[in-house]
Amino acid sequence: MITKRKNFKDTTKELFLKYTFIPIVVLMILFFFFTVCIFRIKIMYDTHQAGTAISESFTNVENSYYKEIERMAHLPIVTTTLKTHLYNNRVYEEFYNFNNQQRVKSAFHLINADGVFLASTTPSDSSINGYIWRDIIPRMHKDPHGILMETNTMLYPHGKTTTFTMGKPVLENDHIIGYIVFQLYEEDLQHLIFGGSADIAVITDDYERVIATTNGIVKGLMNKFSVNQLSDHRVEMKGQHYYMKEVRIDDRNYRVYTLNSINNSSLIIWIYVLFMVVTSGLLFILVQKLAEKMSSQNVQSIEKLLGAVKQLKQGDLQSYVRIETGDEFEILADQYNDMLDHLNELIQKNEELSNLRRINEIRLLESQFNPHFLFNVLETLRYTMLTDKGKAQEIIFSLSRLLRYSIENTSQNVLFEKDLNYIFDYLKLLKMRFTDRLHYKIEIPEQIKQTYVPKLLLQPLIENAIKYGYRHQTHLTLKIGAVIRGNDIEFTVSDDGSGISEAKLIQIHDKLTYAKTAKQAIGLYNTHRRLVLLYGEPYGVEVMSTKGQGTVVKVRMPFCEGDFSDVQNTDN
Numbered sequence: 001m002i003t004k005r006k007n008f009k010d011t012t013k014e015l016f017l018k019y020t021f022i023p024i025v026v027l028m029i030l031f032f033f034f035t036v037c038i039f040r041i042k043i044m045y046d047t048h049q050a051g052t053a054i055s056e057s058f059t060n061v062e063n064s065y066y067k068e069i070e071r072m073a074h075l076p077i078v079t080t081t082l083k084t085h086l087y088n089n090r091v092y093e094e095f096y097n098f099n100n101q102q103r104v105k106s107a108f109h110l111i112n113a114d115g116v117f118l119a120s121t122t123p124s125d126s127s128i129n130g131y132i133w134r135d136i137i138p139r140m141h142k143d144p145h146g147i148l149m150e151t152n153t154m155l156y157p158h159g160k161t162t163t164f165t166m167g168k169p170v171l172e173n174d175h176i177i178g179y180i181v182f183q184l185y186e187e188d189l190q191h192l193i194f195g196g197s198a199d200i201a202v203i204t205d206d207y208e209r210v211i212a213t214t215n216g217i218v219k220g221l222m223n224k225f226s227v228n229q230l231s232d233h234r235v236e237m238k239g240q241h242y243y244m245k246e247v248r249i250d251d252r253n254y255r256v257y258t259l260n261s262i263n264n265s266s267l268i269i270w271i272y273v274l275f276m277v278v279t280s281g282l283l284f285i286l287v288q289k290l291a292e293k294m295s296s297q298n299v300q301s302i303e304k305l306l307g308a309v310k311q312l313k314q315g316d317l318q319s320y321v322r323i324e325t326g327d328e329f330e331i332l333a334d335q336y337n338d339m340l341d342h343l344n345e346l347i348q349k350n351e352e353l354s355n356l357r358r359i360n361e362i363r364l365l366e367s368q369f370n371p372h373f374l375f376n377v378l379e380t381l382r383y384t385m386l387t388d389k390g391k392a393q394e395i396i397f398s399l400s401r402l403l404r405y406s407i408e409n410t411s412q413n414v415l416f417e418k419d420l421n422y423i424f425d426y427l428k429l430l431k432m433r434f435t436d437r438l439h440y441k442i443e444i445p446e447q448i449k450q451t452y453v454p455k456l457l458l459q460p461l462i463e464n465a466i467k468y469g470y471r472h473q474t475h476l477t478l479k480i481g482a483v484i485r486g487n488d489i490e491f492t493v494s495d496d497g498s499g500i501s502e503a504k505l506i507q508i509h510d511k512l513t514y515a516k517t518a519k520q521a522i523g524l525y526n527t528h529r530r531l532v533l534l535y536g537e538p539y540g541v542e543v544m545s546t547k548g549q550g551t552v553v554k555v556r557m558p559f560c561e562g563d564f565s566d567v568q569n570t571d572n
Contacts, residue, residue: 024283028276035272043216043243043260044233050198051247051258056258058193058203058247061104062149065182068098069147069168072180081119082112085260095121104188107162109181110135113490118178123157136167137179144169151209153185153223154434161186164211186212202241202263206253208261218257225257235259258300301329308336317344373463380433395432398425406456417449419457423480426459430466438466440478448489451559454534460527461541461553463492467552470495484559491555500545508543524553531557 072078077090088110095108099121110119111333115133117124131154140148148167155161162183164221191210193201202213208225211217217237220226227244242259249256261472301323311319320340323333377399384392402425405418420442427440458480469476479494500508512528528541535558545551 012126017414024280024287026282027538031276032273043262044245046197047245047260048247050196050201051245051256053196054193054198054201054258055247055249055256057103058189058254061102061184061192062249064102065166065184066147067167069180073168073170078170078180079172079177081110083172085112085116085118092121095119104184104192107156107160108186109183111181112178113176125157127464128154128156132381134183136165136181138165140169140179141176144171144174151205151207151211151223153186163189172356180459190214194258196258197260197563199261200257200259202257202259202390204257206255208255211254216345218259227259234262243257247432301333303328305333305336310513312340317347376433377429377523380429384432391432395429398428401425402429412455413452415449416444416451416457418453420444420449421451422456423458423462427478434470434476437470437475438478439476439554441479443479443481445482445484448484448559451489453489454530455559457527457555457557458493460524461555464524465493465495465551465553467499468500469495472498487559489557489559491557493555494550494551494552496550499547499549499551500543501547505543505545512541512543527555 052404052459072091072094075094077087077094081087081091091110099105099108108119108121109117111133111134113119115137117129120129122128136152138149139150146168149166150165152165153161153163154165163186164184165181166184167179167181169176170180189203193203193212194214198214200213200215200218202218202225203211204225205211210223210225213219218225218227227237227242230241233243233245236241241262243262244257244259247256247258248254304321304323308319308321317340320337321333323330377395380401381392381395384395402422405422423442431438431440462478462480465478466476469478477496480492481494482489482491484490508524511525519539524541524543531539531541539556539558542554542556543551544554
């Protein structure tokens with residue numbers, strides 16, 4: 001009899017199904033019991049936490065009012081108002097300064113010993129005032145040095161209801177001269193206990209009278225807390241079963257009851273059971289699919305590695321392979337990728353080493369700055385501050401923008417529009433120095449403003465035009481322009497100065513042609529060398545001049561083609 005041998009793929013699939021089914025069954029059973037227990041524990045925990053949080057909040061409110069009523073009872077302004085019927089506005093101010101900071105707001109009454117309401121924050125109502133005088137005030141007499149706290153419900157004309165009252169007599173030489181009454185609003189007390197992790201929250205006094213609740217079904221006769229107690233922590237109301245936790249507030253004999261529905265948790269448990277049944281069926285189908293996929297995964301891993309090695313042999317240095325099987329194949333793939341990373345890193349380092357000298361030369365050229373300009377501007381500022389402070393302020397603002405831009409550590413390729421703003425500030429400062437002896441005109445197409453150029457491209461050329469243009473004359477006109485020629489930009493900086501002699505012009509051309517070191521790279525040579533290093537020999541600076549007529553400097557660099565816009569002219 002010939003036995004058919006299983007291949008690696010089929011063996012892996014069989015083992016996967018065998019050792020996956022048993023854990024799934026055990027997991028579902030444990031998950032069911034865990035779900036039941038966790039919901040019970042969660043209900044108990046949420047109920048307890050809600051009760052603790054509410055008791056702390058209510059205690060804080062009660063303590064705040066307790067301290068405030070003690071404070072106000074000893075305020076000289078309160079005593080003065082009770083004796084003279086004056087300055088009740090100061091009493092109102094004291095109350096509102098306190099009340100506006102409280103989560104639970106209150107109504108306030110200041111009553112003298114004759115029953116006259118000297119200050120009240122609610123509309124006058126004879127029935128409410130009578131109730132306070134007949135029922136609340138007499139109970140304060142039982143303990144003149146203490147504070148009365150009791151539960152009572154009072155509906156005010158403005159539609160608000162108070163459920164908790166605090167009062168204290170005001171004494172002078174142990175004689176009662178008046179009374180202070182705070183009545184806390186029910187709506188604010190409800191907001192205090194609403195929104196927690198309990199379905200129903202209730203605050204009662206030591207006689208089980210409800211001070212505040214989030215659900216009126218807990219109120220019985222005489223506004224007392226009423227539920228059907230089934231056991232220590234289980235109650236029933238209107239066919240619904242609840243888990244209940246009681247928290248007592250120390251020293252006050254108040255109670256906080258928090259209730260969470262057990263019926264809802266039972267429904268959620270059965271929903272989870274149904275979910276597990278459906279999930280188990282889907283999971284079994286999914287396991288079969290995964291077993292098929294996993295069994296073929298290892299074969300694919302070997303094929304991926306062989307394919308990547310073949311591509312590398314053909315010169316593809318980006319032939320990375322990605323295997324995420326979590327086994328030896330993944331380790332082998334990671335080591336192969338690490339080897340490829342090291343190879344690419346070595347190649348990249350060789351390229352960087354070959355470019356290092358050129359990059360350092362460019363940075364050295366870009367770092368130069370003419371201090372004479374700064375000195376002249378400061379001299380101009382010194383004199384201007386004595387004659388025109390407004391103009392001096394403009395000089396300071398322009399100079400600060402210019403210096404900030406020239407030293408900011410950003411990319412050395414910038415929008416020409418930003419460089420043009422620098423030129424505007426530069427020329428503006430020169431204009432303030434030379435006044436009517438300097439005129440300049442700028443004509444730059446909008447399209448060129450949106451291209452990128454080396455930072456401070458034209459600044460050395462403008463500086464040279466100013467420096468040499470005034471040597472043999474007192475007035476100078478400077479023109480700055482740009483045009484697009486094919487795939488290049490041609491900038492021009494021209495002046496009507498005394499020009500350059502033919503011999504000097506030949507010398508300048510020779511230096512521009514043969515300048516190779518950073519030591520010569522100042523002014524025109526700086527700009528020319530930067531362009532040659534960045535873009536190649538066809539680009540750079542060209543100088544044309546006629547003795548006695550002026551000088552034109554052209555700067556040529558590559559341009560990325562785009563839409564054309566109107567030309568902006570600026571004439572000064």
